[in-house]
Amino acid sequence: MAILQVQDLVKHFPVHGGFLGRVISKVHAVNGVSFFIEAGEILGVVGESGCGKSTLGKSVIRLLKPTSGSILYQGQELSTLDHQAMMPYRKKMQIVFQDPYSSLNPRMTVHAAIAEGVRFHGVVPDTEIDDYVQRLIVKVGLQADAGNKFPHEFSGGQRQRIGIARALALKPDFIVADEPVSALDVSIQAQILNLLMELKEEFNLTILFISHDLKVIEHFCDRVLVMYLGYVVEELPCHRLHEAALHPYTRALLGANPVNDPDDRRPLAVLEGSVPSPFDLPPGCPFASRCSERRDECTIRMPPLLSRGKQHRIACYAIDPITR
């Protein structure tokens, strides 16, 4: 059963200006995104900067209030809950952030940072908090004495472990991992990905994994949503990414990704045209301006996201309709 079901999620950010500062335009960060995640699944979201993937992640766990749309979590509608009503779900849904430097309060020890939420939600009895936190610290691969240290005493990878520990401390079912490895070196990136994988198995987590790196997504996730300027343009299982991906944008992403093989030097796929401004999106498919297979209808209406076989959905007019 889907643990999370998102329908037509929209998030706009108003832009103030003009006379007396009324709203003059909106940034269309997320434009009617629908998807679901099965319990225990890792759903990847990939896209270039500014495509709305982070906004999507934060909206899902209500760090941002969605403009419209529905978020069903274990059958409960979250999008309309207030601060108090949201409280039980805060515990169940956690987030791991990208920047290992700004994601930890520099004035709090590791122990305090982790224990804070545990105490707040009463995850374990107060007397056991210290033990519980200590176990977590070891579990995420930090040294036992790490609890009394401050964030600045750790390297980026270690901080990311602290961030993961903080999220896991509440024993959540669902985690949004918002580019958790993008700021890390490759060798550390592998450590963190492995850790996440282990913890997922152990705690039976469901993960919404956001990244701009297709290689990481492909490696780590079960399914992937490809986003472009607030729209999901394609959704497909990761193990079939290379052979099944059909959307021109997904193909371009795959093609532009440099392969780690000097013998496999191929001309990198290059997209022409310019990215439209998120302030005033043109009607139609946002990718149309760069798409090599653009058709007339592309600039008029956004193509619907249609199913094209098992676990595969795509939004493109150019894909042969017969195969849909």
Next chain:
Amino acid sequence: MIAKFFQSRGARRFRRNRIAMASLALILIYVAIALAIIVGDLLTLEDTMDRVGPANLPGSWGSQTTEKRFEDIDYYLRQVERALYRRQAGQIIPRRNPEEALKELRLGSLQAADHNPVATRKRVDEAVALFEELEEYEDLDAEPEVLPKLEELERLVAAFYRPAGAMGGFSRWLELSGGTDRQGRSIAIRAIYSIKVAIQVGLVTAFISILVGSLLGAAAGFYGGWIDHLVIWLYSTFSSIPNLVLLTLLAYMFTGSIFDGTLIPIYVAFCMTFWIGPCRVIRGETLKLRELEYVQAATAIGFGKFYILLRHILPNTAHLMFINFSLLFIGAIKSEVILSFLGLGVKKGPSWGIMISQSGQEVINGFFWQIGTATALMFGLVLAFNILTDALQDAFDPKHV
């Protein structure tokens, strides 16, 4: 929190800065003196008001004209004379119990050396005779034979007094080290006592301003909306009125009120203007901090806004508070001088501001001791704080060197 703060990287960087540590030590010395005055009675308000000698005596290592020396001797002599005689209906007549008067005779830490009125009277007569002889000269500075006579007279008069107590000699030296002001009060004592006022004014205004400014600034930055608008309106309004004008207006508002003679009007006047600086800075910082991921993480955990503000935002503005505290401290001490010049400053007891503004008139007579001593002591404290501020900025806010 504070203990943890001192372990931070900034604090360690600060500790390595030797000049800054020296400045901190100097500040601590000042604070210790202030504490000793407030708690331990090192000096009392009376000490600062006591006459210790003739007016406008230069400091320990100053020189003076023969004419002035003669006038000073005149003063010392007159004090003894006064203990022995009194005026009544135009007559100079001996006092009924001069022993009492001699016992009461004090000039700071000096007291009468001899309480026997008969012997003292005899010696006073001797001194007066010599005094009158010298008085005949029209220009003491010009006549060469004056000097030995004057020295003789000085010896005679000096014998009337002795320093009181075990520390007497040192006390006397300290009293006169900075000279005396127009009322014959010790400039050094007054300048040292002023440390208390400066530290009080500095600490209280800086503390309150930081407290108010930070809370308002953080609340404005964090909650936004109408709170933000209100705070911005408040500080725009206050900052659009020239500082000095605002201070003057506020100081005037308080005159004649029950707070007269206390420092409260000054505190209020300063705080009214000083909270703006920290408020702006902390608001800006809060705007930045509230977008940081650890604040979002706290939201994701489910904490209320107020808790996040208190636990995650405010502690991370601590370095700015420190820097602003130090800036405001300097500001308060320096503004006190200006306010005193305008006659609106400290009302009871001395302060550097009062001393400096009073000395404006002496300077023209070539008497620099009051302005010099007050400025020197103030300079020490302000310089130390300036260096401290720099070091704090360097250590905690490397962007704003």
Next chain:
Amino acid sequence: MWAYIFRRLVYNVPVYLGIILFVMAALRVNDPIWTYLGKHATQEQYDQFAKASGLDKPFLRQYFDFLSDVVRLDFTVESWDQPGIQVGKMIRAAIVPSLALTIPALGITSFLAICVGLISAYFRGRWMDQLLVFIAVLGMSVSFLVYIILGQYFGAFWLKQHLGMDLFAISGYPSGGLTMATWAYYCLLPILISVIVALGYDTRYYRAVMVEESNRDYITTARAKGASGPKILFVHMLKNAMIPIITRIMITLPFLITGSILLEMYFNIPGMGRRLILAINAKDFPVIQAFTAIFAALFIVTNILTDVLYAIFDPRVRLQ
């Protein structure tokens, strides 16, 4: 653009109202009428005067009356302290002396401070920089008043008395028109003093600005292009630093009018600051209120002007 300026104006209306509200309220805490009436005053006279000056009306009424005067630019109210002079005229007469003092002071200070700040930032961390910073800190640690007292003594009196150089007036202001010579004689000394006082602060500020700019990537780019030190300093850095420089100068600008109160008091220069303090001391209501109104307006105009200048100097800034 014009819409922007208009909007800023509208935004500033509450601030403007706030300033006037505060000043008017502060002025009324202590009853000002007795001062004016002097030593033979009677209650009858008091009442009569309160009525004539409108001080017997409810406060809010007085507030709105005054606002309507301001809106109509009606400053024909007469000073209490100097009966027969309209406050508007009084303020106009004080503007030139104020500016004769403060504009050159601001100009010289800013110029020197920017230069020193640039030099200091250029030699950042080396002895030259440390020396300049130290001098600035030393200079900042002495009270303004001490500078004035000693400056006047040595700059005017001592020079004349001991060296026979009558370079500067001890105090005062030329009564006729201001010529270059009289300006130099009367205003230069206070200007120099205020430059010395302000230099410490400004140098440190500009140094911080320059240091921040010098840490930016584009400076490295410029060096990588082969640009020389001075080129980087005066072309790349300075133009980028214009924003903070403008901010600083523009913020100072409205305060110029009142900023040199002490100097004007001490040197007997009939500028706005002195006028204002005298008015405050004499509780000269109409003058204080008019000053506040005009000052606040000036403050708001410079604020908006600042934004417009930003847009000129920094292509990134758009007014919207």
Next chain:
Amino acid sequence: MQKPQEGLILEVRNLTTSFKTDDGIVTAIDDVSFDVYAGETLGIVGESGCGKTVTSKSIMRLLPAHLSFLGAKSQILFGGLDLARISESKMRKIRGNRIAMIFQEPMTALNPVFTVGWQLDEALKYHTDLGRKARRKRSMEMLRLVEIPNAEQRVNEYPHQLSGGMRQRVMIAIALCCEPDILIADEPTTALDVTIQAQILRLMEGLKEKLSTAILLITHDLGVVAQVCDRVMVMYAGRVIESASVREIFHDPRHPYTKALLGSIPKSGGRSEDRRLPTIEGVVPNLRNLPAGCRFEKRCSLSDKEVCQREEPPLVTIDGRRSVRCHYPIQPHQPEEA
């Protein structure tokens, strides 16, 4: 495998750069030597803090003079000069002219208050005798060369009006406008999206061909290295640990670190079921507190407690053209061709 071409243009020998910090002197790069040949692309690879950027800035002499210094034996031989020793004014003539550089963040690396044209023009003004019109013409040419559409309009625009990829193109145009012998590209595509990265990489490739400029490409992205470099130098904690042709590095790494690094990158395409990546455990040693022995020893799966902890291995040349710094280099899969 591409042979290094004739024409050695830059020889770096024993480059050591140290910084004065609050905690004393820290040596950021230690005894780095390499050569650059005309027309080739040399990649310098390593994780953050390994000294890649310091190497490039040392060559350009862009490090703050009062906070950093080069080791006594350091030599940077370029066109008959030792850049480590020439005067600043001579160095200025080389910077931007014969050695040019582009940076990671095109937004901040361009001066925000000057137009694109002005910034291009500036470089030309310093290094050529061209008149204003000629410079203008050259600027336009350069903009067209880096494939900027509407060059006539763009030349009058400010950096903030351009997109990220466009800005990096402008940076490249500025760097190349004096036809330098060497272009140092310090993480030129890290801040860019993959699709834009692809454009920039292709552009650089094309320009290298056209202008036969040598490129010193500094990056942490092994994918980029694999795609564009001829030779690769791998750095770790301030040291060069391996240097070889790009194919050798990828197919036949000798240093355990190089091998582990390659292994820890998620593979594109064929994905294994358990989704666990081989990793390098531990963290990079702190430059302030380096071990006595091999700097990689703590994280190395092959390390020999004794030797590796005790002494640091020397950089050994193998087969005359590649080198490795390891006591126990990995043995090749296939025997070398004799």
Next chain:
Amino acid sequence: MLMTTTVKRHLRGAAVALTAVFLLLTFVLPRAHGRTQIEPDSGERPLKVLQLPMRTDGPKSLDPVRGSTVYDNRAASMVYDTLVQYKYLIRPPRLEPSLLAEMPTLSEDGLTYHFVLKPGITFHDDPCFPGGKGREVVAWDVFYSWKRMADQNNQPKSWWLFDNTIVGFNRYREVQNAAEVFDYDAPVEGFKVLNDYEFTVTLTRPIQRFLWVLAMFQTAVVPREAAEKYGTRFGRHPVGTGAFTMAEDDWVAGQKMIFYKNPGYREEFYPLEHMPEDEKLGLHLAAGTRVPIADRVEFTMFVQDQPMWLQFRSRKIGYTQIPSEYFPKAFLRRRQQLKRSFREEGIVAHAIPLLDFIFRGFNMKDPLLGGYTDKQRWIRQAIHLAMDHYEFNDTFYNGLNYVYDGPIPPGLDGFPPDGLSPNSLQGPDLERARKLMKEAGHPNGEGLPVIEYYLGRGGNSAEQAEMMQRQLAKIGIELNVHLVDFSTLIEAVNNGKAPLFSFAWGSDYPDAENNLALFYGPNEAPGANHFNYKNPEYDALYERIQVMPPGPARTVIYEQMREIVIRDAPYIGSMARTRFYLVNPWLKNFKPSEDFYNWVKYLDVDDSKR
């Protein structure tokens, strides 16, 4: 987003416009200021220009009825004349006719004065007159000028001078102020115009001070044309009969006032009478010279003493009142003699004793310090005895003040010999003070609460308060000092909020009656009796002296009243200041006076000694 060139051009335009507005506000508007200076056409004689100081931020108004301060009077005396004036060189001051042809004559009953104006006296030329030519002064002008003091619209500050003095004047004031329009043509019973030059004034009772009042500038003669034309601006646009004229623009408020010789000034000459000591200074030499002598007089205002002193030392100003801080610089204190270096420069010193009454007052309605029982009186007397006026004198006044008993300043009838009364309470006499405190039931101040002490801010008042605190501490009395501005002080005194306060009274005219009025019961606060002192015996005596002519009989009553006040001790006192003037050698004919101000016309300049 692209910024197009047009947008940029707009921006620049806007900036230019805003800058222009700013500059307009600051530079262009004030251009009205400054007028071309009048230089005489005669190139022969160099202009005689006097530079004199004014130790204040300046007068407030030159309208005689509005002025109240010394400085108002001093400036007004330049442009206006009174009916009578003081003889320049004669001390103690004596009156002589000024606008009058001769001193007024008094009728048998002592109630009606008969005045005769000098003919041919004209007002300054001014556009308010037809043809701009000043017209002749007539008797009617005198009454018009006085009636202005009754008109509340003028906000007069000196009505008290005429209050209950002239028959029908009080009633006229009430009626006219109540009426719609103040009618200056309405008659006053006591004012009679006989012809253009002759008029009589009838008093309600014989009032001795009346002639003194006529020498005060509040009663100066002004032309109706000017007063009506200029309205409130009249205070800045004076039109009178005085020796000098002033144009509106020549008065830079708080800064400078420039006066020009009145070419149409009536024939007046430097006095022939002088005191013997004047010959030493050569003050008699100019006798018979036509006045005014100077062509232009420039007053510079000084708020700070230091600049004034420095200006004096640079010979920029003719004389200075020597501020006490600079006294030691110029004087050998022990001899009270000008230092040799100063004398060699040609600087001359004048010492002027002031008709001063500096005191601290008690509020007699205060439950603690007020009251008329013995115990209450003893506390006040003890405080009086504990105060050391000599230390004040030494410290703040260089020992130049006169410490005396009673409220009558030195030089006036009723002043005790040597300033010492038989009942003297002059301190410091701690023994007696302590004894009195003990008898009052407060040995060593026990049981006495802290006394709230109010005094005016400014000068060295803070220091003075500290000294007072220290002195009273010796008998166990603690003061809480309130340094307040003048309005607050007056308010506190008037509301009885201040049990102890500092005040000074300068005599308005040289007669003790002026000071004795301070203790007259009906004058209680908010009147001049700030003490709220009420003693029926005293009040009866006061009412008697008001109508008595000067003479030994009156002096006896003065002495009686003095001793009553000393015994009841509603005040602590007294001191009178001596003011020292230093005169630069280029200023000739200068004999300073603090009692009258119209002596500028006699001054001369010797430019060779600048």
